[in-house]
Amino acid sequence: MNTHPQTIQIFLPSGDPQGIRVASITTRIVQVIDVPRSLLPDFLKMPEAAQVGLYFLIGESESGDQPQVYIGQTGSLAERLATHNQKKEFWNRALVAISLTNNLTGTHASFLEWLSIAQADKAGRYAMENGNAGSRPHTPSPLQAECTELHDTVRVLLATLGYPVFEPLMRVNSKTDDPSMFYCRASDADARGLFTEEGFVVLEGSSGRLQATPSFHKYGGASLRARLIENGVLTAVGDRAIFTRDYLFSSPSAAAGCVTGRMSNGLLEWKDTQGRPLSEVRGTPSNNGNAS
Incomplete structure (x- = not known):
């Protein structure tokens, strides 16, 4: 995981910090939109809802000991999220990753979904509602490299918004004796x-x-x-x-x-x-x- 100084911009379309939030890194083409479930109808009216995208449904478990996440991708965010709003009960926020240039393809989205499920499961911070990551989709090497960079941007933006889905619990070598152990x-x-x-x-x-x-x-x-x-x-x-x-x-x-x-x-x-x-x-x- 690469860490370096970055400038992140968070835009509030309604001016309400508890409302929809749009996060982006000023030098990247991907942005993440944080949508409270109660404001999903507002998001569905936005032009971004018609795009190909990767999404994360976030909720709290009934026991309260570990948050839950469902990760998916779709060619039409509006249709898919409207369906989840009717059929999935656990979530209270949707985090949507889209391209500022509207150039994500279904191949991008499929690989990003697979990679995101695998990395979220590895991090172990959230209870996975997906089950497993499934099989790795066939993706040409140049496209894989592009998706890896896109995923890193999504990782940073999710954590900045308060959802460290991919962040490891430990940032040290916890497998050896450490003076802070x-x-x-x-x-x-x-x-x-x-x-x-x-x-x-x-x-x-x-x-x-x-x-x-x-x-x-x-x-x-x-x-x-x-x-x-x-x-x-x-x-x-x-x-x-x-x-x-x-x-x-x-x-x-x-x-x-x-x-x-x-x-x-x-x-x-x-x-x-x-x-x-x-x-x-x-x-x-x-x-x-x-x-x-």
Whole structure:
């Protein structure tokens, strides 16, 4: 992933920052239009709705632990989004990627759809409503190179608008020991994680106790664990729960509880290589009870 200084412009057609937003990089031909579902009729009247495009339907899961995304492409955004408005319930925003020069073809869109589904699934931030990416469409090499550049623009614009569909949870080599790594080895756990600006990430390969305590069930902590097992983030191996991929928790305590199978204060449970708790390393006050 290339990162470099870029100028991004966000245009508000109605002047309302909560309304439709149009984001573009000043030197690129692709723009992303953020459409609240309630304003979909307004978008369908815009000339952009008649174009070939790539789109992302975004919604929150009922459990609230991971947002959802459906990724698609179409030769007529107006027709396809109108259909989804009637038949798909989960989404509350549509993010539409189109060409400023109106030169995207069906071949572009098909490859971008395949690439986007594969990259979103790899990032693991959103629950995928598509199922799988399907087979890679046949695309000539020059067109693939063009689509890869277009995809990078879409990635940046989505993240700028607040939807980091393709952003990796970790920007460091989390597969090796790192001075910023924290460990949880209480209650038969053997887990590694990193405290980030978004929450606490438990790393792939970490393990914890499979059986949860009665109090963990009583106060609702076990429900998240059950969903992670159902979604394949955690897999049961004997009496252990193994993380099959990196997973972002809202707080260190949520991460520690999922790993240990009991109510936990994550600021105390997660410790660095020197045995210092997260609260001491980060200078965060910790109470004797659970912490967020």
